[in-house]
Amino acid sequence: MTFTLDAALAARCFEVSLSLAPGETVAVLGPNGAGKSTLLSVVAGLLRPDTGRAEVNGRVLFELGPGVHTWTAPHRRGTALLSQDPLLFPHLSALENVAFGPRSAGVPKRDARETARHWLAEVDAAELADRRPGELSGGQAQRVAAARALAVNPEILLLDEPLSALDIHAAPLLRRLLKRVLAGRRAIIVTHDVLDAYMLADRVVVMEEGRITEHGPTREVLRRPRSRFAAGLAGLNLVAGTVTPAGIRSDEGLEFAGQHDAPLVSGQAGVAAFPPSAVSVFLSEAHGSPRNSFRVTVTDLEPHGDQIRVRAGELSADVTPAASADLGLAPGLEVYFVVKAAAVSIYPA
Amino acid sequence: MRRRRDSSYNGIPRWVMAVAAVGALLVLLPLAAMLGRVNWAQFIPLVSSESSLTALGLSLRTAAASTVLCVLFGVPLALVLARGDFPGQRLLRSFVLLPLVLPPVVGGIALLYAFGRQGLLGQSLEIAGLQIAFTTTAVVLAQTFVALPFLVVSLEGALRSAGSRYEAVAATLGARPTTVLRRVTLPLVLPGLASGAVLSFARSLGEFGATLTFAGSLQGVTRTLPLEIYLQRETDADAAVALSLLLVIVAVVVVGLSYRGPAPAGSGGRTARPGTAGNHGRVAA
Numbered sequence: 001m002t003f004t005l006d007a008a009l010a011a012r013c014f015e016v017s018l019s020l021a022p023g024e025t026v027a028v029l030g031p032n033g034a035g036k037s038t039l040l041s042v043v044a045g046l047l048r049p050d051t052g053r054a055e056v057n058g059r060v061l062f063e064l065g066p067g068v069h070t071w072t073a074p075h076r077r078g079t080a081l082l083s084q085d086p087l088l089f090p091h092l093s094a095l096e097n098v099a100f101g102p103r104s105a106g107v108p109k110r111d112a113r114e115t116a117r118h119w120l121a122e123v124d125a126a127e128l129a130d131r132r133p134g135e136l137s138g139g140q141a142q143r144v145a146a147a148r149a150l151a152v153n154p155e156i157l158l159l160d161e162p163l164s165a166l167d168i169h170a171a172p173l174l175r176r177l178l179k180r181v182l183a184g185r186r187a188i189i190v191t192h193d194v195l196d197a198y199m200l201a202d203r204v205v206v207m208e209e210g211r212i213t214e215h216g217p218t219r220e221v222l223r224r225p226r227s228r229f230a231a232g233l234a235g236l237n238l239v240a241g242t243v244t245p246a247g248i249r250s251d252e253g254l255e256f257a258g259q260h261d262a263p264l265v266s267g268q269a270g271v272a273a274f275p276p277s278a279v280s281v282f283l284s285e286a287h288g289s290p291r292n293s294f295r296v297t298v299t300d301l302e303p304h305g306d307q308i309r310v311r312a313g314e315l316s317a318d319v320t321p322a323a324s325a326d327l328g329l330a331p332g333l334e335v336y337f338v339v340k341a342a343a344v345s346i347y348p349a
Numbered sequence: 350m351r352r353r354r355d356s357s358y359n360g361i362p363r364w365v366m367a368v369a370a371v372g373a374l375l376v377l378l379p380l381a382a383m384l385g386r387v388n389w390a391q392f393i394p395l396v397s398s399e400s401s402l403t404a405l406g407l408s409l410r411t412a413a414a415s416t417v418l419c420v421l422f423g424v425p426l427a428l429v430l431a432r433g434d435f436p437g438q439r440l441l442r443s444f445v446l447l448p449l450v451l452p453p454v455v456g457g458i459a460l461l462y463a464f465g466r467q468g469l470l471g472q473s474l475e476i477a478g479l480q481i482a483f484t485t486t487a488v489v490l491a492q493t494f495v496a497l498p499f500l501v502v503s504l505e506g507a508l509r510s511a512g513s514r515y516e517a518v519a520a521t522l523g524a525r526p527t528t529v530l531r532r533v534t535l536p537l538v539l540p541g542l543a544s545g546a547v548l549s550f551a552r553s554l555g556e557f558g559a560t561l562t563f564a565g566s567l568q569g570v571t572r573t574l575p576l577e578i579y580l581q582r583e584t585d586a587d588a589a590v591a592l593s594l595l596l597v598i599v600a601v602v603v604v605g606l607s608y609r610g611p612a613p614a615g616s617g618g619r620t621a622r623p624g625t626a627g628n629h630g631r632v633a634a
Contacts, residue, residue, distance in 0.1 A: 044517075
């Protein structure tokens with residue numbers, strides 16, 4: 001009773017293999033253009049891959065390859081899509097929007113409206129039933145859109161950055177609501193927000209350049225990221241390299257001393273991760289052991305909460321605004337990034 | 350369309366307004382001149398003569414029938430052109446829009462060679478007991494021929510600017526393509542469809558060349574109002590002017606009704622109103 005997908009689409013450099021257990025919610029994270037929305041379109045049947053196969057609960061959604069050509073039309077797939085834009089049908093009331101799915105499945109008008117009322121209540125939007133989409137705020141419209149997607153009781157609910165168009169007041173409410181309705185429901189949620197992944201998903205998939213580069217339980221991926229994208233989400237510096245007895249040697253030849261988080265063999269591929277808050281910035285080389293000290297050139301300074309984030313290529317450090325002023329930090333300045341070995345975790349790549 | 354009432358900067362150079370004024374005069378001046386020649390004292394008797402009323406009735410009936418045909422064939426054509434993706438699509442669009450630029454008399458000749466007694470289909474139709482040329486059916490066909498592109502252009506523009514994202518959502522909610530068309534696509538482009546239908550009606554009402562060539566000028570059968578006006582012009586100028594005014598009034602009422610902008614009731618500001626701004630420009634082109 002699972003969902004499995006294998007699909008390749010050369011025109012978009014897309015090649016993904018994914019499976020979901022019943023009731024499992026997977027968050028798909030990745031930079032823009034990584035193919036996250038392509039993934040949802042392929043599952044929904046809005047985009048036809050070159051080759052591949054997908055099935056849900058034993059029902060084939062598509063099977064495309066040499067000599068095989070099975071294709072289930074989008075409206076027979078049971079994959080409701082909730083996108084960033086609510087896309088409520090502007091000529092129908094909120095209630096009729098939610099009733100649209102059941103009506104299309106042949107449910108009589110009266111029963112469809114009953115179902116719609118139920119789902120509107122489920123998303124705390126019962127009082128909006130008679131409103132037109134033009135009379136709803138962004139958050140209200142997205143709640144109604146969520147009810148509309150849920151009302152068809154989809155085999156897989158597809159969510160494409162459902163919170164990203166909402167303002168900071170509306171997003172938390174809808175996130176809580178999604179957490180409630182996604183419990184025990186099979187869903188794929190595309191997001192760029194690590195909080196969505198934390199709160200809504202059981203598992204995380206990181207996509208980069210059309211491929212899945214990392215996957216695992218949400219906590220695990222964020223605690224010990226292996227891709228630079230996931231490290232960025234988790235707010236960690238990530239250095240890939242080769243494991244040495246004392247730590248890791250980066251691909252650029254820098255030696256990092258650190259804590260081996262797992263049994264590691266020298267010479268195997270590994271990554272070192274450490275938070276920017278563990279990095280100190282000095283104008284001259286510091287001494288003291290065991291410390292990692294690297295000569296770097298500041299590329300950018302940007303506000304980060306109540307700290308200043310100092311970026312130097314792929315590495316970053318957080319310093320206080322006062323320290324930043326004392327050091328006279330500016331892009332182009334050469335400084336030393338120093339990080340205690342105890343703060344560096346090293347694990348297999 | 351909504352009139353600008355606020356005083357915000359519009360960026361139109363003064364000289365553009367001046368040229369626009371001349372352009373407007375070019376349209377308005379002849380109409381005013383005609384108004385000046387109307388024999389008001391005889392106006393009512395002139396327009397209510399038997400031949401006039403017959404022509405007007407025929408015009409309204411055939412224009413209505415042509416509009417129905419335009420909607421019937423134009424909606425699928427516009428859908429296929431706007432949403433489809435098939436070889437020869439550009440070519441099909443060019444041919445469908447051809448009557449916009451073709452002299453109507455050429456359209457009439459073409460119709461004659463298709464449906465006329467000696468025409469491509471005419472002979473088969475005659476065997477089946479149907480004669481089309483020089484009947485009221487021919488009037489409707491000729492008007493549909495010249496008016497169809499107006500509906501297609503208007504609706505295709507509306508469909509393009511509406512995009513197909515609502516349709517994709519509707520499909521994932523389990524709606525069959527026909528259900529999507531009926532419950533989502535058509536309601537969304539209704540303003541564009543309505544203005545396209547009105548333009549088609551107006552174009553049908555004014556059709557002259559193709560009708561005369563393909564249908565002739567038989568009173569009560571094929572002599573529509575424009576044909577009647579042309580005929581009266583030779584014998585009774587006052588009657589021609591009076592009937593012209595009548596046609597202008599009908600056209601103004603029809604176009605005015607559509608351009609008032611039939612915004613769907615209660616849809617609020619968010620509703621996309623495809624088929625208003627850009628497409629009318631294309632029709633005019």
